[in-house]
Amino acid sequence: MIIPVNLDEKYDVIVENGALDDAEKHLNLNRKVLVLTDDGVPEMYAEKVAKKCETPVVVTLKHGEESKNFDNFKHILSVMLENSFSRKDCVVAVGGGVVGDIGGFAASCYMRGVDFYNVPTTLLSMVDSSIGGKTAIDFMGVKNVVGSFYQPKAVVVDPRVLSTLDDRQFYAGLAESIKMAATSDASLFEFIENADVKRDVKEIIERSILIKKAVVEKDEKEEGLRKVLNFGHTVGHAIESAEQGRLLHGECVATGMLYACSDGVKTRLEYIMTKFGLPVRTEKTAAQLLPYITHDKKASGGKISTVYVDEIGSFKFIDRTAEEILLISEKKK
Numbered sequence: 001m002i003i004p005v006n007l008d009e010k011y012d013v014i015v016e017n018g019a020l021d022d023a024e025k026h027l028n029l030n031r032k033v034l035v036l037t038d039d040g041v042p043e044m045y046a047e048k049v050a051k052k053c054e055t056p057v058v059v060t061l062k063h064g065e066e067s068k069n070f071d072n073f074k075h076i077l078s079v080m081l082e083n084s085f086s087r088k089d090c091v092v093a094v095g096g097g098v099v100g101d102i103g104g105f106a107a108s109c110y111m112r113g114v115d116f117y118n119v120p121t122t123l124l125s126m127v128d129s130s131i132g133g134k135t136a137i138d139f140m141g142v143k144n145v146v147g148s149f150y151q152p153k154a155v156v157v158d159p160r161v162l163s164t165l166d167d168r169q170f171y172a173g174l175a176e177s178i179k180m181a182a183t184s185d186a187s188l189f190e191f192i193e194n195a196d197v198k199r200d201v202k203e204i205i206e207r208s209i210l211i212k213k214a215v216v217e218k219d220e221k222e223e224g225l226r227k228v229l230n231f232g233h234t235v236g237h238a239i240e241s242a243e244q245g246r247l248l249h250g251e252c253v254a255t256g257m258l259y260a261c262s263d264g265v266k267t268r269l270e271y272i273m274t275k276f277g278l279p280v281r282t283e284k285t286a287a288q289l290l291p292y293i294t295h296d297k298k299a300s301g302g303k304i305s306t307v308y309v310d311e312i313g314s315f316k317f318i319d320r321t322a323e324e325i326l327l328i329s330e331k332k333k
């Protein structure tokens with residue numbers, strides 16, 4: 001399936017089994033190409049892309065969120081400069097959200113912007129982070145605080161690469177699809193509830209991307225609607241910070257959704273999450289989570305705007321204090 005994203009500059013998201021083997025069909029690689037990957041991604045994927053490039057330069061970062069830092073950003077830019085990359089050359093990120101975020105940001109800054117392609121290899125980056133142009137690094141302990149909106153020229157999704165992704169990562173990525181279906185597509189939610197998700201993953205990816213595309217086309221810069229993609233993130237981010245890296249982002253978002261929905265939705269979410277081994281409880285107390293929630297970037301005037309799901313497939317934005325968010329859910333437990 002080819003999914004066009006219709007922004008000022010249009011681009012395609014190609015979802016095709018084996019697409020990585022035909023990377024040159026979808027990407028213009030007849031130039032200098034910085035292939036950015038990390039050491040958590042099987043080497044063969046970056047190699048496959050590099051082999052198709054006229055002049056590849058491969059940069060491999062250490063895997064993990066800590067790699068989204070200024071030193072690595074500088075390193076990527078210095079490699080491009082040392083190899084005399086021009087305005088006409090490009091960056092291809094092969095990996096998950098980390099290389100997509102930092103690679104996209106470097107591409108957006110080098111010579112005021114060179115072409116950027118995303119080749120996501122995790123389920124999370126396939127359904128969410130590789131599409132929509134959010135790029136960033138972390139700075140002074142704050143996640144994604146330095147970055148830009150910079151859309152890729154194309155995104156190539158090859159679901160076959162998921163065969164090397166471990167189950168925990170796979171289901172944490174699935175949590176992002178569940179998140180989008182819960183707010184925006186009741187039939188996709190039902191499909192995931194009943195699917196053999198490994199067998200049906202291509203359809204889940206395609207339908208999730210269609211949701212993301214529709215949201216981003218209406219609100220590229222997250223002025224309103226795009227905030228719907230933050231469903232589960234207020235408490236999710238708090239859990240993620242409190243857990244200090246012990247839980248994956250998708251796992252935290254999964255639990256976070258339970259703090260922002262009606263009892264009926266909670267029952268369905270708990271069922272689906274239990275089925276896929278996602279956590280339905282946090283071991284952190286409300287008191288432990290509170291400081292992280294009050295620091296949430298969506299907080300303003302004591303109230304935090306959160307996405308709330310009353311019924312699967314729909315959502316509303318509601319303003320609550322951090323205490324309300326946690327006390328309400330404490331009462332429900």
Ligand code: GLY
Binds near residue numbers: 128131134226229230
């Ligand atoms: N991952 C949320 C967004 O792209 O807005």
